[in-house]
Amino acid sequence: MDKITLGHGSGGSATADLIDHVFKKYLNNEYFTADDASVLPRPLGRIAMSTDGFIVSPAFFPGGNIGKLSICGTVNDLACMGARPLYLTCGFVIEEGFPIAKLEEAVKAMAKTAAEVGVHIVAGDTKVAGKGQVDGLFITTTGVGEIADDVHTSGANAKAGDVIIVTGDIGRHGTCILLTRDDYGIEAPVTSDCAPLWNAVKATLDVSHDIHTIRDATRGGVGTVLYEIARESQVGIKLDSTKIPVADEVRGVTGMLGLDPLYLACEGRLVYMVPEKDSQAVLKALQASDHTQGAAIIGKVVNDHVGQVTLTTEIGGETLLPPPGNELLPRIC
Amino acid sequence: MDKITLGHGSGGSATADLIDHVFKKYLNNEYFTADDASVLPRPLGRIAMSTDGFIVSPAFFPGGNIGKLSICGTVNDLACMGARPLYLTCGFVIEEGFPIAKLEEAVKAMAKTAAEVGVHIVAGDTKVAGKGQVDGLFITTTGVGEIADDVHTSGANAKAGDVIIVTGDIGRHGTCILLTRDDYGIEAPVTSDCAPLWNAVKATLDVSHDIHTIRDATRGGVGTVLYEIARESQVGIKLDSTKIPVADEVRGVTGMLGLDPLYLACEGRLVYMVPEKDSQAVLKALQASDHTQGAAIIGKVVNDHVGQVTLTTEIGGETLLPPPGNELLPRIC
Numbered sequence: 001m002d003k004i005t006l007g008h009g010s011g012g013s014a015t016a017d018l019i020d021h022v023f024k025k026y027l028n029n030e031y032f033t034a035d036d037a038s039v040l041p042r043p044l045g046r047i048a049m050s051t052d053g054f055i056v057s058p059a060f061f062p063g064g065n066i067g068k069l070s071i072c073g074t075v076n077d078l079a080c081m082g083a084r085p086l087y088l089t090c091g092f093v094i095e096e097g098f099p100i101a102k103l104e105e106a107v108k109a110m111a112k113t114a115a116e117v118g119v120h121i122v123a124g125d126t127k128v129a130g131k132g133q134v135d136g137l138f139i140t141t142t143g144v145g146e147i148a149d150d151v152h153t154s155g156a157n158a159k160a161g162d163v164i165i166v167t168g169d170i171g172r173h174g175t176c177i178l179l180t181r182d183d184y185g186i187e188a189p190v191t192s193d194c195a196p197l198w199n200a201v202k203a204t205l206d207v208s209h210d211i212h213t214i215r216d217a218t219r220g221g222v223g224t225v226l227y228e229i230a231r232e233s234q235v236g237i238k239l240d241s242t243k244i245p246v247a248d249e250v251r252g253v254t255g256m257l258g259l260d261p262l263y264l265a266c267e268g269r270l271v272y273m274v275p276e277k278d279s280q281a282v283l284k285a286l287q288a289s290d291h292t293q294g295a296a297i298i299g300k301v302v303n304d305h306v307g308q309v310t311l312t313t314e315i316g317g318e319t320l321l322p323p324p325g326n327e328l329l330p331r332i333c
Numbered sequence: 334m335d336k337i338t339l340g341h342g343s344g345g346s347a348t349a350d351l352i353d354h355v356f357k358k359y360l361n362n363e364y365f366t367a368d369d370a371s372v373l374p375r376p377l378g379r380i381a382m383s384t385d386g387f388i389v390s391p392a393f394f395p396g397g398n399i400g401k402l403s404i405c406g407t408v409n410d411l412a413c414m415g416a417r418p419l420y421l422t423c424g425f426v427i428e429e430g431f432p433i434a435k436l437e438e439a440v441k442a443m444a445k446t447a448a449e450v451g452v453h454i455v456a457g458d459t460k461v462a463g464k465g466q467v468d469g470l471f472i473t474t475t476g477v478g479e480i481a482d483d484v485h486t487s488g489a490n491a492k493a494g495d496v497i498i499v500t501g502d503i504g505r506h507g508t509c510i511l512l513t514r515d516d517y518g519i520e521a522p523v524t525s526d527c528a529p530l531w532n533a534v535k536a537t538l539d540v541s542h543d544i545h546t547i548r549d550a551t552r553g554g555v556g557t558v559l560y561e562i563a564r565e566s567q568v569g570i571k572l573d574s575t576k577i578p579v580a581d582e583v584r585g586v587t588g589m590l591g592l593d594p595l596y597l598a599c600e601g602r603l604v605y606m607v608p609e610k611d612s613q614a615v616l617k618a619l620q621a622s623d624h625t626q627g628a629a630i631i632g633k634v635v636n637d638h639v640g641q642v643t644l645t646t647e648i649g650g651e652t653l654l655p656p657p658g659n660e661l662l663p664r665i666c
Contacts, residue, residue: 010552010553012553012557012657012658013657013658034488034489034561034565035413035414035486035487035488035489035548036383036409036410036411036413036414036548036549037381037382037383037410037411037413037414037416037476037478038381038382038383039379039380039381039414039480040379040380040381040382041379041380042375042376042377042378042379042380043375043376043380044375045375046372046373046374046375047372047373047374047375047376047477048370048371048372048373049370049371049373049420049422049455049456049477050369050370050371050422050456051422051423051424051456051457051458051473051475052424052458053424053425053426053458053459053460053473054460055426055460055462055466055467057466076369077369077370078369078370080368080369080370081368081369081370081372083370087382089382089383089384089475090384091384091385091386091424091473091475092386093386093388093426093471093473122382123382123383123384124384125384125385125386125473126386127386127387127388129388129468130468132465132468133388133390133467133468134388134466134467134468134471135462135463135465135466135467138426138467138471140384140386140424140426140458140473140475142384142422142424142473142475143370144380144382144477145370147372153368154368155367155368156367156368215368215369216369219343220343220345224345228367232367324345324346325345325346
């Protein structure tokens with residue numbers, strides 16, 4: 001048996017086999033249960049809860065796969081609220097005929113990524129869709145995390161004077177997926193930035209009790225996220241375009257395709273808004289953590305141009321970053 | 334704009350419009366957030382967590398639709414652990430071209446069903462898949478509930494001597510979906526039993542502090558669930574086939590098709606294992622609650638035939654219920 005069959009989704013013995021030989025093999029932990037829901041110890045503080053669906057095509061790409069991505073996405077959403085990820089659930093929708101070895105590769109990546117940040121995968125669900133009813137594999141993850149009492153991050157909490165930090169070079173994931181699809185016939189060694197960032201966030205919470213905003217720049221990229229924060233916090237955002245880290249190979253590809261790295265998805269990059277007094281400590285904590293060594297200060301929060309993002313250009317001028325619109329960016333998820 | 338477009342999944346302004354005009358319109362509550370995760374008060378006890386994916390075809394059927402189903406499924410999974418449902422998240426994968434009016438109908442049903450049991454829908458995610466990448470609409474819901482300290486239900490807790498109660502007539506949902514698909518050309522007025530059962534479970538927890546097992550008989554039906562419990566609790570299960578409630582119209586259709594109602598899915602039926610001393614109180618509490626008025630005692634847990642389900646027949650004999658196997662039951666989800 002090397003392919004998924006409709007029987008794997010029947011709820012009968014083939015489903016039980018799949019659970020035992022693929023899911024439990026990698027994901028087993030003390031909270032796994034045969035019951036309808038996992039029973040879990042009470043979290044220590046307020047909880048954060050988030051859900052995200054993953055339909056990335058292709059599902060396997062340089063630097064990751066849909067399994068790793070599905071854990072990073074939800075772990076990072078919780079981390080943005082300053083929440084230690086405690087429990088994750090995952091729902092799979094698998095197309096009939098999907099290779100079990102590929103499923104196993106994705107599940108293995110999920111287990112490894114979850115272990116890196118100490119989150120438990122406590123429950124799962126598998127549905128098999130008929131051939132053509134779904135494109136390969138969809139994964140939906142949902143996470144619960146606990147928030148320390150003194151942490152209050154929000155996209156609405158940015159304040160004029162805050163320093164803006166991005167945790168690494170931007171646009172890698174979006175560029176990587178475009179190249180992997182090979183629609184453009186461009187070859188370049190771009191790997192996805194996909195990474196679980198709780199450990200890095202924890203390090204920053206340890207050095208600052210006054211972080212205003214953390215947000216991950218996934219769909220829509222850093223540009224979309226900054227416009228969201230400018231609107232929610234009713235502030236202006238001023239970027240120094242010479243400070244925004246972009247890898248040479250990403251700059252090369254996006255230049256050829258006429259795309260702006262600020263609007264390409266990241267899957268392992270956060271944007272921080274931090275009071276100036278704490279900004280160096282936060283920056284250093286990030287630069288000392290895995291996955292965020294490339295952290296850089298890219299701008300500041302201001303009182304004017306409320307709701308807008310402006311860029312100071314290389315020749316010293318100031319220009320408006322075109323706001324995110326209805327434009328169909330290359331679909332990468 | 335009356336159909337879903339790829340732009341609705343871009344994370345840009347079309348996504349924001351869809352969230353405002355469809356999702357927030359019906360689901361809005363104090364915990365809705367523009368941030369990456371909802372921040373929620375700490376639950377009062379141990380928590381239960383469960384996830385379920387819904388890919389039912391057709392997505393609209395007599396007695397419900399995929400939206401209602403997606404709330405009932407997860408609410409009922411939590412209820413089986415004796416957990417009051419607190420928070421739900423929902424992940425949508427929508428096919429390009431899906432009618433927005435239909436989506437709205439599903440979301441409206443979600444809101445109504447959630448309100449009935451007092452659960453908050455605290456976060457959501459929307460992905461749009463290209464035409465042909467997904468069949469209409471998939472919904473994945475995940476729930477967190479809180480469990481009172483004195484409640485310890487599990488499929489592994491059934492004990493010889495326990496009375497077995499089913500909360501209503503069985504096989505409705507599976508039969509309804511088969512008829513709605515019209516593959517068989519049979520017309521019969523069968524509606525789905527799809528219902529959220531927390532209020533009924535709460536009523537039983539109020540009258541008994543010694544409920545051993547509650548499990549919902551979804552995929553695989555009551556027969557599969559009983560085999561699971563027999564195995565997990567290492568007991569035998571003896572059913573009185575004359576006591577198993579089956580609606581006449583369900584009996585008629587399943588008779589024609591050669592299907593056993595014990596193996597057809599329910600979406601609003603629970604199986605209880607309760608000590609004999611509490612069984613009448615639990616039965617009466619169910620019969621007095623919404624959605625479970627048809628509750629009936631259908632058998633008992635025994636010490637022999639461990640791992641098996643036997644049926645006493647109408648003429649007084651005893652027969653083995655064929656165990657659930659790899660057989661492809663009609664796919665109803």
